[in-house]
Each structure stands twice: as structure tokens, then as C-alpha cells.
Amino acid sequence: MINLVQNEMLKLLARKRLVIVGIILSVLVILFTYAQFQTVQTQLKKLGTTDWRTALQQQIVDAQNRMTNSRIPDDFKEELEVRVKQQQYYLDNDINPAVPGAPSFTRQFLENSIDLLLPLLIMVIASDLVSSEFSIGSIKLLLARPVKRWKILLSKYITLLLAISVILALLGVVSYLISGIVFGYKGWTAPVFAGFKITDTGFDTSAANVIPQWRFLLMDFGVVWFAAVVVGTLSFMVSVLVRSTAAGMGIILALLIAGAILSNMVSSWTSAKYLFMLNLRLTDYLNGSPPPISGMTLTFSLMVLAVWWLLAMIVSFTVFTKKDIY
Amino acid sequence: MITLAVKDVRKRIGKKEIIKGINFELYDGEVFGFLGPNGAGKTTTIRMLTGLIKPTSGSISICGWDLKKDFTKAMMNMGCIVENPELYGFLTGYENLVHFARMIPGFENNRMNEVISLVGLNQRIHDKVKTYSLGMRQRLGIAQALLGNPKVLILDEPTNGLDPAGIREMRQFIRELAEREGLSVLVSSHLLSEIQLLCDRVAIISKGTVIKTDRVEALLSSQEKMIWNLNPIDKGEEILSKYTEVTRGEGTLITEFDEDQAAEWCRELVSLGVRVTGMNRKLPALEDLFLELTGGDSID
Incomplete structure (x- = not known):
């Protein structure tokens, strides 16, 4: 099996897919670092101080002003309310929710890339792991070997898991190193609140506790990895089912974007919560942002994603081992 | 094995x-x-x-x-x-x-x-x-x-x-x-x-x-042909067709190859005044064989 994984790695690296992902990440991180830097500068100009308490207070006031506007939609109002309560909670406990520094930037970047950017990068790799063998035609040489088909597919899947891990590590390292140039490399031990809950009655801080940022980051990476594996497995399944890499990418892309659009408009269509795309923002549960449909919890989303993962695995392996290769 | x-x-x-x-x-x-x-x-x-x-x-x-x-x-x-x-x-x-x-x-x-x-x-x-x-x-x-x-x-x-x-x-x-x-x-x-x-x-x-x-070889030899160059060709065809099936090629006649009969047919032709200028055995191309076996199923 190690031999087979080595083979897949050889092919993956020879096609420089990971290099491309690395370049995309670096460019985006530079862009976002600059944007973040500009935001800080503007704020400084506006408030005339770098004190985070003043800034946070200002944000709360801004949000409250917006909420009094009767023309903003209800679910947006709810979301603002939760955010205000959270910010107020931070302020009351005298804890800065966004200590400037590379670890905070990395956390923010991670939390914002979980439902679209990261899945797209993973799709680049997952969607042609199998279908490219068909489009090159090498599948005929690959399968006419003294190796059972499920082993070949499993080696590809293990390669996918490794690639996902590498991409995540890359994301962490690249965003830490690049943003650190501007914001400094400190902030690992800054306190962060974990354990906020959004219940039907509203924002619940009873289980909130302070943990160091590095632990929070670790938790973030954990759930992001899980979400990435599920998206990767689904792309992998499409790659098994569809011969054309382009068509496969199109399908996954359409689903992901549909998810991003839906999450803003489905609060009344509750059965949409079983769609995998709406369950990807696992980090929201950790930092206490409201879910797209009320009543969704971390456990629920993990279960939904696990079911999708299992189905994708079953379909991939049955189809691949049974398929006639023409 | x-x-x-x-x-x-x-x-x-x-x-x-x-x-x-x-x-x-x-x-x-x-x-x-x-x-x-x-x-x-x-x-x-x-x-x-x-x-x-x-x-x-x-x-x-x-x-x-x-x-x-x-x-x-x-x-x-x-x-x-x-x-x-x-x-x-x-x-x-x-x-x-x-x-x-x-x-x-x-x-x-x-x-x-x-x-x-x-x-x-x-x-x-x-x-x-x-x-x-x-x-x-x-x-x-x-x-x-x-x-x-x-x-x-x-x-x-x-x-x-x-x-x-x-x-x-x-x-x-x-x-x-x-x-x-x-x-x-x-x-x-x-x-x-x-x-x-x-x-x-x-x-x-x-x-x-x-x-x-x-x-x-076995496949081909079972279908071996004889090519005749005869003068006059029409008279030759008349004589040969008494013994076997004859098809007309380009200025030649084609019959099946029969080791025992070929010499006999040749003597007959000569004695009746037909000049035999050539007798060639020819293995058919696999192509012809193929057409024969499949009854004209096309091949490229």
C-alpha cells in the first residue's frame, strides 16, 4: 500500500498541483494582510487611538445604530444582536477579541476560508485524482496490474488525505509568516472565549470560558480539517463518477457556491440543514456565530457531514471496483 | 503448455x-x-x-x-x-x-x-x-x-x-x-x-x-489458387471450366489449386492448341480469406 501511495504522490507532485495551491494561498494572504492593515489604519484615523476598547465600543454603537433601522431584514438583525452581545461580553471581561498579530490573522483567515476558499483549493486536487487517469487513458495500464482495484482507489484516497493535510498546514504557515511581517508574530497566548452557545432563547454565555489562542487555533484546525476531508471526499466521488475533470470541478463548484448563496436565504427552509454545503462553517460554532438555520449545532453538523462522507465513500468504492473500463 | x-x-x-x-x-x-x-x-x-x-x-x-x-x-x-x-x-x-x-x-x-x-x-x-x-x-x-x-x-x-x-x-x-x-x-x-x-x-x-x-499457413493453403496465363484466353476458359470453377482476372484465369489435376489440365490445354505462357500458384492474402470466411463483412 505504501508503494501505491508513493506512486500517487509522485504523480501529484510531478503535476505541481500543490505548488499551484501554495502560490494561490500566498497571493491571497498578501492581499488580505494588506486589506486588514488598511482597516486598522482607517480605524486609527477615525478614532484617533489604537486602544482596542474604544474601537470595540465604537463597533458596538455602530451595530446598535444599524439595528434601529427598521428596513434591515430580521435574520440580519438577529445576527447583529448576537455579535453585539458577544462583543459586549468581551468588553465586560476586558478581553480583546482580536489581539493584533499573526495568530489572530491566521485564525480569522481560517474561519473565513472554511466554506469556500479552502474547499476550492482541495477540489483542485481531489477532482482529478481519478478522472485524470481516464482522460489520459492511463487507467488501462493502472488497472491491468496484479493489484486489486479497491487498493488502487484507497491509495488515491490516502493521497488525498495527505494532500488536504499539507494544504491546511500550508495555509497556516503561509498566513502566519506573511501576516506576521505586518502585524508581528506574537499573540499565541492571548485569551479567547470559547463555548458560546446560540440557543432558541438567544445568546448564551453560561458555558463560556477563556482559553489561550493557540488552543482555539488548534480546535479551529481540527474542525476545518474535518470539513475539508468531507468536501475532498465528495469531489473524489465526483471524480470517480465523471470522466471529465472539468465537468467534475463544475459540479462541485456549483454545489459550493449554491451553499454560500443558500446560507444567506434559507433560514425559513429548515430541511436545507441536511445539505452538506450548509454545514461546512464548523468554526462558527466554536466562535459563537449564529448558524444559517436556527437549531443547528456542532454535533448536528458533524453528524450530517459524516453521513455525506460515508455515502461518498460507499459510492466511490462500489462504482470504481465494479466499473467496466472502456 | x-x-x-x-x-x-x-x-x-x-x-x-x-x-x-x-x-x-x-x-x-x-x-x-x-x-x-x-x-x-x-x-x-x-x-x-x-x-x-x-x-x-x-x-x-x-x-x-x-x-x-x-x-x-x-x-x-x-x-x-x-x-x-x-x-x-x-x-x-x-x-x-x-x-x-x-x-x-x-x-x-x-x-x-x-x-x-x-x-x-x-x-x-x-x-x-x-x-x-x-x-x-x-x-x-x-x-x-x-x-x-x-x-x-x-x-x-x-x-x-x-x-x-x-x-x-x-x-x-x-x-x-x-x-x-x-x-x-x-x-x-x-x-x-x-x-x-x-x-x-x-x-x-x-x-x-x-x-x-x-x-x-494452413488457413492460407486451404485456399490456394492457380493463376493461368493462356492464349487465346477464351478457348482456355472454355476448356478449364469443364473441370473446375474459373474466374477471370486481369488477362489471366484463376482456378483452385489442385496438385493432382493441374498437370492434367495443362496437358489438355496444350493438346487443344492453347498456349500456356504461365502457371502460378498463389497463396491468397489473408484479406481475401477473411472476406471469404465472413461473407463480405467489411474490414479496413
């Missing part, structure tokens, strides 16, 4: 049976030709032999191992190229071979250099495959097929796209593999002359069934 046995293999796709019971056997040290028009089921059969398509019924065994039950052991004894050798262009020739060698249990590394020099690719083996000519790709394809020391080599259209010199070289190479190393080589080709020059035995396949399997 039988190296490959195909027994009553059938393949049904939907309601249509595209392979309707194919039987044949391969022996060690022989080159076996697989001949049929496009759409006769050649490639489907080859894909079933290489495990890419599962037969609906029937059995395939390689060196005694059933392909269905002992897939791994059966495939250990087979090397193949199905259609064009579509290798990884973004890897070097050597990396391609390493890739496929890793898929062979218990592969010994010195086999790598053996195979590379066997196909004569030493010079370019570390170049990317996308820079290779078609002939070099074909040779690399053979190299990967030979990596595992197979007893059975299956080559689908091995001379496809090669220039005349390359074709001759490939033919020699395949004969050598069979004669020196004792491999069984199954070759499919749409070039009938190719099969005629290369193979010991041939199976002719049409519409999903094998319509004839025999030694190439």
Missing part, C-alpha cells in the same frame, strides 16, 4: 450481447493473431483478458489462475498494452517504469535496467515522456508490459502509428520474445499483412464470435 485459456466468454451490455461465446487457447512460445473488422469485439475481448471489463459469463485463466477468483496471481503472469500505451507524459520514462514496477509484488530492481536495454531506450529514459516519439512510447509501453516477467503478453495494435522501419523492428522484437523467451504473445491488428507476417496462429473474429482458429 497452455498459458492463456479463454472458455465460452460472453459479454452482454444492456440487452445486446456483443461477445457471443469466445474460445481459444495460447501456448508458450507462439505469437497468436487476433483478427477482425472494427466493431467485431476484438478490443472488448482484450479488455476482458486484461481485467478491465468483467465478462458476463465464461472463464479466463492465465497460467492456470482464474482471472476472476485469483485476479492478483493471474495478473502477475500477464503484461499488456491496451490500444495506445497511454503513459504519464508529465513523468520521465524511468519514473513511469518505477511507477508500474511498484505495483508488482516482489519486484527486483535489476529487472528495470534489463527491460530498458531490451527495448533500447537507454539514451532517452530520463526524458519526459511527452517529448517521446510514438515509436518510443510504444517501446516504453512494451517495457512496462515486460517488467513483471510475464508469461503472456497482450498487445493491442502494436504497430499502430509506427513507420515502416519501426514496424519491421517491432515485428522482429515480438518474434524474438516468443522464440527466445518462450512468451505467448497475443497480437491484435487490423493490418492483415501484419498478422500474416508475424503470427503462428490466428483467430478470426466477426460479430462477437471466433469463426476460425488455425495455423496461418
